[in-house]
Amino acid sequence: MNSHVINVKTRGPILFGGVTAGEGLKKALAMSRSEIISEVRASGLKGRGGAGFPTGVKWNLAAAALGQRKFVVCNADEGEPGTFKDRVLLSDYADLVFEGMTIAGLAIGARQGIVYLRGEYRYLLAPLEANLARRREEGLLGSAILGRQGFDFDVEIRLGSGAYVCGEETALIESLEGHRGEPRNRPPFPVDTGYLGQPTIVNNVETLALAASVLAKGAEWFKAIGTDKSTGSKLFSVSGDCQSPGVYEFPMGITIAQLLKVVGGEEAKAVQVGGASGHCVPAKQFERTLAFEDIPTGGSIIVFGPGRDMLKVARNFMEFFVEESCGQCTPCRYGNVALLEGVEMIEKGRCSMTHLNELKALGETMQISSKCGLGQSSSNAFLSIVTHFENEILGRPVPA
Amino acid sequence: MIATEQQNLTAEIAELAGRHGRDRGALMPILQALQERHHQISEFAMQEVAALLDVHPVEVYSVVTFYAFLKAGKEGKFVIRLCRTISCDMREKDKVARQMENELGISFGQTTADGMFTLEWANCLGMCDQGPAMLVNDQVFTAVTFEKVHDVLEGCRRSFSVHPAPKGGH
Ligand SMILES: Cc1cc2nc3c(=O)[nH]c(=O)nc-3n(C[C@H](O)[C@H](O)[C@H](O)COP(=O)(O)O)c2cc1C
Ligand code: SF4
Ligand code: FES
Numbered sequence: 224m225n226s227h228v229i230n231v232k233t234r235g236p237i238l239f240g241g242v243t244a245g246e247g248l249k250k251a252l253a254m255s256r257s258e259i260i261s262e263v264r265a266s267g268l269k270g271r272g273g274a275g276f277p278t279g280v281k282w283n284l285a286a287a288a289l290g291q292r293k294f295v296v297c298n299a300d301e302g303e304p305g306t307f308k309d310r311v312l313l314s315d316y317a318d319l320v321f322e323g324m325t326i327a328g329l330a331i332g333a334r335q336g337i338v339y340l341r342g343e344y345r346y347l348l349a350p351l352e353a354n355l356a357r358r359r360e361e362g363l364l365g366s367a368i369l370g371r372q373g374f375d376f377d378v379e380i381r382l383g384s385g386a387y388v389c390g391e392e393t394a395l396i397e398s399l400e401g402h403r404g405e406p407r408n409r410p411p412f413p414v415d416t417g418y419l420g421q422p423t424i425v426n427n428v429e430t431l432a433l434a435a436s437v438l439a440k441g442a443e444w445f446k447a448i449g450t451d452k453s454t455g456s457k458l459f460s461v462s463g464d465c466q467s468p469g470v471y472e473f474p475m476g477i478t479i480a481q482l483l484k485v486v487g488g489e490e491a492k493a494v495q496v497g498g499a500s501g502h503c504v505p506a507k508q509f510e511r512t513l514a515f516e517d518i519p520t521g522g523s524i525i526v527f528g529p530g531r532d533m534l535k536v537a538r539n540f541m542e543f544f545v546e547e548s549c550g551q552c553t554p555c556r557y558g559n560v561a562l563l564e565g566v567e568m569i570e571k572g573r574c575s576m577t578h579l580n581e582l583k584a585l586g587e588t589m590q591i592s593s594k595c596g597l598g599q600s601s602s603n604a605f606l607s608i609v610t611h612f613e614n615e616i617l618g619r620p621v622p623a
Numbered sequence: 624m625i626a627t628e629q630q631n632l633t634a635e636i637a638e639l640a641g642r643h644g645r646d647r648g649a650l651m652p653i654l655q656a657l658q659e660r661h662h663q664i665s666e667f668a669m670q671e672v673a674a675l676l677d678v679h680p681v682e683v684y685s686v687v688t689f690y691a692f693l694k695a696g697k698e699g700k701f702v703i704r705l706c707r708t709i710s711c712d713m714r715e716k717d718k719v720a721r722q723m724e725n726e727l728g729i730s731f732g733q734t735t736a737d738g739m740f741t742l743e744w745a746n747c748l749g750m751c752d753q754g755p756a757m758l759v760n761d762q763v764f765t766a767v768t769f770e771k772v773h774d775v776l777e778g779c780r781r782s783f784s785v786h787p788a789p790k791g792g793h
Contacts (some may be wrong), residue, residue, distance in 0.1 A: 399651075495709075499709070
């Protein structure tokens, strides 16, 4: 009944080719816990949810933490505007994702995994449940997995209810515990004090699928792809003004210009990298690379063609954040509203240079004083657009 | 609400708590199930859930009001959520929005008088490569055009009149 199609454009070496589900888990079962974690560390794999925290380090912290129970949480909240690659993984490569969770469970000593699936993806719930049921039948989940006595692990799917901030790992945990999705102070980090106060790893869908691939093919194979500091490949969700929007797998470190060529977006005057919370990159910087050491990204690429009004873009992003701020802390709650009002003044051609500078200072204050990543990054788009497109947005004709 | 309806709801909530558990972690799944079945989480329902999970009703209320997909007020049988975020915006979601308002005779944030449709904005639905995108309850529709708006609404109306309510009741 669902009318959507899966728009996979480039099947790269790691996720979309080569690795078959089952390989990684079998190899992991023949290894000790510390060997598994060492392999993930050696691969250099970094979190694909945006922040880029080294996955092996995270697993090691959770493995070392003391707790009665431990949890593996798969972050399938995918709310960042312009991101849809996790949907594709959950639709077509769910086995790899569940396998990654199972391996993580083995590595840190967790018996329970939870997928936090955004409410907007509820149509994926039935097929995912069916997949889990099949895995239980095949002995890939449940007790004594693949005959290994004492290794029990199962996965439960929980739904979100339409809140972007719940993708933030501590807000996600609050939501799982039946609370408003308001981020907590960090530290303590979830690896110590996570779900139900127990050691918990929260990993992105793609990270977990990649971890399964690393176990299947080995750290060396993974490291041979990408750059020194950003190993492996990455899924990019490409939308906006280009000929072939969709999901692409590219090695880390590809330049924006190279990407635009493949997707048919060479005409672009700017690209938004990392979604609403990311940065707007103007054409003169298209030789920059998509990698943790240059422009880090969760994979959202929104292409703006020559005719796009960048102020409208800034307005759309600010409206998004005004709506999605949880309201817990002042810089974010008021700051986003003030920036949106600033956009409206600019639209009316009534923003002085002095006032624009005040808005920029406010944006910078939000970056350093907000409690969580939402408020720390919500001014990025505004700041990069007013900086790179100052000539376009200032001195607009006053509307009649 | 008449007494038997309240009793039914109480029984239903007890059944949900039996399935999802009586600890605080069961709150979201219970509220989500109530929302799906009743198109709202009434004040009475919130009180019942609070009593069963042993939390203050205000706690339940604060959770309900936090999440966009949970509603204290009654929603339509079909909740239409049109994406307004940037990629769909660039694919002219405004035109689809106007068409939708014209077809339903309501504005965004409203419910039709017959209780059939609620029209809402949503933020990015994860279909940005195929916009404009919208959800109708749990179903996703992409590359929405004028014709598609009409067809989808007709489809909803038909699916509801397949089993007409028995005549002669109150
Ligand atoms: C406002 C906000 C929203 C986020 N949304 C997501 C999300 O939808 N999916 C995700 O994997 N990470 C999201 N994150 C990042 C998570 O907090 C966390 O860093 C990530 O899940 C860790 O997984 P990784 O190390 O595998 O990347 C979000 C962060 C913030 C601040
Ligand atoms: S920064 Fe924004 S979203 Fe994060 S805690 Fe503060 S108000 Fe909430
Ligand atoms: S912007 Fe509409 S689905 Fe992502």
